[in-house]
Amino acid sequence: MIMQTTLTDSVEEAAAILNSGGVVAFPTETVYGLGAGICHPEALLRLFRAKGRPADNPLIVHLSSVGQVAEVASSLSLQAEQLIARFFPGPLTLVLKKNPSVPYTVTAGLESVGVRCPANPVAREFLRLACCPVAAPSANRSGLPSATSWEAVMEDLDGKIDCLLRGKPSAIGLESTIVDCSGKRPLLLRAGAITLEQLRAVVPEITTVAVTVQEKRPKCPGLKYPHYAPKATIRLCTAAGNIDGNLSPAAYIGLLEPPQSMKLLKVCRSLEEYGQELFSFFRLCDASGIEVIYCELPSDDGLGRAIRDRLMRAAGLC
Numbered sequence: 001m002i003m004q005t006t007l008t009d010s011v012e013e014a015a016a017i018l019n020s021g022g023v024v025a026f027p028t029e030t031v032y033g034l035g036a037g038i039c040h041p042e043a044l045l046r047l048f049r050a051k052g053r054p055a056d057n058p059l060i061v062h063l064s065s066v067g068q069v070a071e072v073a074s075s076l077s078l079q080a081e082q083l084i085a086r087f088f089p090g091p092l093t094l095v096l097k098k099n100p101s102v103p104y105t106v107t108a109g110l111e112s113v114g115v116r117c118p119a120n121p122v123a124r125e126f127l128r129l130a131c132c133p134v135a136a137p138s139a140n141r142s143g144l145p146s147a148t149s150w151e152a153v154m155e156d157l158d159g160k161i162d163c164l165l166r167g168k169p170s171a172i173g174l175e176s177t178i179v180d181c182s183g184k185r186p187l188l189l190r191a192g193a194i195t196l197e198q199l200r201a202v203v204p205e206i207t208t209v210a211v212t213v214q215e216k217r218p219k220c221p222g223l224k225y226p227h228y229a230p231k232a233t234i235r236l237c238t239a240a241g242n243i244d245g246n247l248s249p250a251a252y253i254g255l256l257e258p259p260q261s262m263k264l265l266k267v268c269r270s271l272e273e274y275g276q277e278l279f280s281f282f283r284l285c286d287a288s289g290i291e292v293i294y295c296e297l298p299s300d301d302g303l304g305r306a307i308r309d310r311l312m313r314a315a316g317l318c
């Protein structure tokens with residue numbers, strides 16, 4: 001169904017559309033989110049349809065303040081409390097035991113719920129004006145790279161959603177770190193801008209799981225689906241590796257200069273810039289008819305872990 005998508009800079013207008021049962025995309029510091037109020041069952045179903053998202057993939061619930069956690073989660077471990085105290089609001093999602101008020105449409109039938117309190121001031125104001133907590137996956141069509149600018153949201157979802165609250169490009173550009181605190185031992189489910197090292201400084205016993213696309217019932221249901229994939233083929237490399245940019249229209253993104261000339265080139269000054277630029281570079285490459293994107297694989301620590309994870313998934317390697 002084609003509908004008119006309202007493009008607005010007004011947080012009040014976007015919140016009014018959400019509160020009347022609309023599906024509204026909004027900026028956060030990680031990536032843009034596609035929101036529906038958890039008190040609007042019809043809107044939740046329309047959100048899944050607009051994104052082309054499988055119903056067995058749960059949504060993260062977004063809150064305007066830490067004080068709201070008790071509205072959606074039923075009990076908190078000491079570790080969860082410590083992580084909230086240190087990292088909320090920010091680019092961290094905690095999986096917690098769900099409160100009965102959260103519908104199973106949101107959690108895809110699970111007894112746990114992903115909870116996040118973004119730090120971006122526009123997101124916080126939007127969530128503050130919302131009449132209930134807001135379930136929001138990344139605002140892209142399922143399988144494609146996440147949207148890190150309002151233009152990228154329009155590219156994927158214009159005519160499929162009620163409203164897009166326009167904001168700045170996402171400061172981080174990678175989705176939130178996810179830690180499952182609903183079981184006995186806290187588990188890192190998705191790497192992000194809050195690094196494993198930072199998490200372990202607060203909760204040393206956090207462990208990691210290798211989640212692969214092949215797994216039938218992974219701890220993080222979304223990770224069994226292919227992700228972040230541009231149309232172009234992704235080739236992972238070290239900068240000195242076997243790059244041949246002249247064979248087909250090729251592009252490169254990484255920290256070091258590649259040895260060959262490329263049709264599109266993004267040399268980043270830091271891992272932060274690499275993370276910020278990655279998904280918008282993928283989209284630019286697709287729009288420019290690039291067939292192969294060479295990506296430098298950073299080392300597996302700090303923010304490098306999150307970038308590596310996205311690159312491996314985009315390349316179909318996990």
Ligand code: TXA
Binds near residue numbers: 057113114137189220
């Ligand atoms: O930064 C972000 O996290 C963005 C912004 C909009 O907040 N959101 C985002 O949502 O990346 P999404 O839906 O694209 O990715 C959320 C991931 C999915 O892989 C989903 O399976 C997992 O979180 N997830 C959500 N609830 C869960 C739960 N109760 N247990 C395990 N995994 C869960």
Ligand code: MG
Binds near residue numbers: 137146
């Ligand atoms: Mg996503």
